[in-house]
Amino acid sequence: MKILCYDMGGTDLKYGVIENNNLLFSSKTPTKCYSTPEELKEQYIYLTKEILQKFPNIQGVAISTAGSVDYTRGVI
Secondary structure (H helix, E strand, O other): OEEEEEEEOOOEEEEEEEEOOEEEEEEEEEOOOOOOHHHHHHHHHHHHHHHHHHOOOOOEEEEEOOOOOEOOOOEO
16 A cells, blocks of 8 residues: 655655555655645645656555644644
8 A cells, every 4th residue: 555645844845655564665845834724735746746747646645744633624
């Protein structure tokens, strides 16, 4: 199973693809600390589209971020 992973930090947004505990791809881009939520969403969409071109059969997504996540309401 291939999983797209994101780690949103204060300095960088790190991302990669893992399969069966093996790292297939990783990279990072500066986190735009002063971005609006809309700009951050657009950054995720852009990166996800780029990764899906290389790995079209992603089966899951993992996101780590500071703070608690309420997945029921979709709020961080």
